[in-house]
Amino acid sequence: MTPPRLVNGRLALLFTTTFGAMTGFYLLLSVVPLYVAGGGAGRAEAGAANALLLAATVVAELATPALTARFGHRNVLGAGLLLLGLPALLLPLGTSAALVGGVSFARGLGTGLVVVVGGALVPLLVPEGRRGEGLGVAGIVAAVPAVLALPLGVWLAHAVGFTPVFVVGGLAAMAGLCCLPALPGRGTGEQGGMRAGLRSPGLVRPSVMFGATAMAAGAAITFLPITAGRAAPAALLCQALAMTASRWWGGRLADRHGPSRLVAPALVVAAAGTALLGLTPLVAGALLGTGFGLAQTAIHTLMLSRVDASGYGTVSALWNLAFDAGMGVGAAALGVAAGLTGYPVAYALTAALILAALTLKGNPDAARTRDRLARRLHDRAGRRRGTADGSGRRTAA
Numbered sequence: 001m002t003p004p005r006l007v008n009g010r011l012a013l014l015f016t017t018t019f020g021a022m023t024g025f026y027l028l029l030s031v032v033p034l035y036v037a038g039g040g041a042g043r044a045e046a047g048a049a050n051a052l053l054l055a056a057t058v059v060a061e062l063a064t065p066a067l068t069a070r071f072g073h074r075n076v077l078g079a080g081l082l083l084l085g086l087p088a089l090l091l092p093l094g095t096s097a098a099l100v101g102g103v104s105f106a107r108g109l110g111t112g113l114v115v116v117v118g119g120a121l122v123p124l125l126v127p128e129g130r131r132g133e134g135l136g137v138a139g140i141v142a143a144v145p146a147v148l149a150l151p152l153g154v155w156l157a158h159a160v161g162f163t164p165v166f167v168v169g170g171l172a173a174m175a176g177l178c179c180l181p182a183l184p185g186r187g188t189g190e191q192g193g194m195r196a197g198l199r200s201p202g203l204v205r206p207s208v209m210f211g212a213t214a215m216a217a218g219a220a221i222t223f224l225p226i227t228a229g230r231a232a233p234a235a236l237l238c239q240a241l242a243m244t245a246s247r248w249w250g251g252r253l254a255d256r257h258g259p260s261r262l263v264a265p266a267l268v269v270a271a272a273g274t275a276l277l278g279l280t281p282l283v284a285g286a287l288l289g290t291g292f293g294l295a296q297t298a299i300h301t302l303m304l305s306r307v308d309a310s311g312y313g314t315v316s317a318l319w320n321l322a323f324d325a326g327m328g329v330g331a332a333a334l335g336v337a338a339g340l341t342g343y344p345v346a347y348a349l350t351a352a353l354i355l356a357a358l359t360l361k362g363n364p365d366a367a368r369t370r371d372r373l374a375r376r377l378h379d380r381a382g383r384r385r386g387t388a389d390g391s392g393r394r395t396a397a
Contacts, residue, residue, distance in 0.1 A: 004127035006134060010182050011125040014118065015141045017081070017176025017183075021114045022145040024085055024173025025107075027153035027165060029053075032091070032104065034154065035162050039095030049100050053108040054324060060112025061320050065194045065313040072185040073117050078177060080113030085173030092163040110173070112320070115142075119316030123304050124184060132259060132301040136251025139296060143244045197314035202306045205360040206263070207322040210299040212357040213267060214326025216274040216350050217243075217292050219334035220285070221327075227343045228281035235281035242289030243296075250294040251301070259301040263361060266294035267354050275351035278344035296323075 007015070032049045060080075067076050087103040087110075118138070126134030156165045197203050220239060225232040254262055270291025276284035303315045330350070337346035 004130065006126060006130050006137070008125065010184075011122070011134070013179040013182050014121055014125060015138065017077070017179045018114070018118050018138065018141050019145060020172045020175040021081060021084055021111075021118075022142050023149045024088065024169040024171075025111055026145045026149035027156075027169040027172065028088060028107075029150060029153070031153045031157045031162065031165050031169075032100065034157060035091065036095050036100055038162075048097075049104045052101050052104040053111070054328065056105045056108025057112040057115075058321060058324055060109045061116050061317050061324070062194060064113055064116035065197075065317050067113070068117060068120065068313045073121055074180050074183050074185045076113055077117040077121075077183065078180050080110045080117065081174050081176050083107065083110030084114060085110070085170040088166050088170035088173070091166045115320050116313065116316045118142075119300075119320060120312040121184060123312050124309065130255055131304065132251035132254030132297055133248065134251065135300050135304075136248035136297045139247035139251075139293070140244055143240070143247070147240055147244070194314055194317060197311065197318055200306075203303055203315065203318055206299045206303050207318045209263065209267065209357045209360055210295055210319065211322035211326035211329075212354045213270045213292050213295045214323050215330030215333065216270055216288060216354060218327030218330030219347070219350055220274070220277055220288055222331040223334060223338070223343065224277065224281060224285070227278055231281045235285035237285075238282055239285035239289035239292075242286045243293035246290045246293030247297045250297040254298050254301045259298045259305065262294055262298035263302065264358055266291050266298055267358055270295060271351040271354040274354060275348050277347045 029050065032053075036049055064076065083106050087106040090099065090103055093099060122134055122138045123131055153165055153169070156168075217239075221236065224235055228235050250262060250266070268291070269287055273284045273287030273289070273291055276287065300315070300319050303319060304312065307315055334346050334350060337349055341349070
């Protein structure tokens, strides 16, 4: 029997939108701090631009499920693309803290909306039997701009100036607006439920496990240039390539054997790579990238299997929140630990933390978890509808 086609027309348009948005995001990620520093600001001001960007991303990720439930996927995604792209066109006006901070915060909100809605739409558009592979391909689409556009933005800023980079980044982010009419406006039975998701052990536990691997990745990206010396660029490249390949490969394995079987091996491989970061950077980067890539797809697929379509937005928000928070906490925590113990011990402690997260795996019944979360989502949506149509207490005469 011929397997169902993985990439249909609407999924291709979604991937086009994601690629453009992430290209716009990564083109400016290192360029904006460089632009601020070139304008005479200090290191703190330069770093604050991306700090605001990432903080706003987390805020938007928390709010997106409720916004999607109210306004639909298409409208929220469109708002995200505009917030990510339009403010970038204002950056040539100056390097004042107010301007750059406002632009960075707005772009962060747009990034959060785009990544959560995109993550919720993928499982709606791929055949259910190939969901893991579809998520893996989506991961590659989002990862390629990180590999290419991040260094390209810095090179272009030096070669042709900052303004062309800002214009190209803004336009690339908004290019996906032309794809919106073909994308779903609202998922089947779409409801809001971030609070319900945070109360569901079947979703929170895998999110924490994934966050542990993201901590290791954040630590490696931040500190390998310090600890690995000249080997750092090759080690980081090994990590990026291994992560990209294992996301797709892990998706295929998850579809064939079930995502739950991949979680423990993914965390063990990631822990092994983390422990070796201070000893053999190239091998460590490849192992950490493989484990982190496997964990991304396997845990995302596992979480989706525990909800129905009404919970896809909640799962996407939790997964992205674990990714961003884990990366940030990992970089900060390993810096503190390294100051007290040295880098080799700090890397080993991070690896031990990943292994400790395996205790959260358990074996919950996926159907029971899905039904319980669906009831919570339904009850919450019912209360909202009651208030909106006048059947609740907040009625107007």
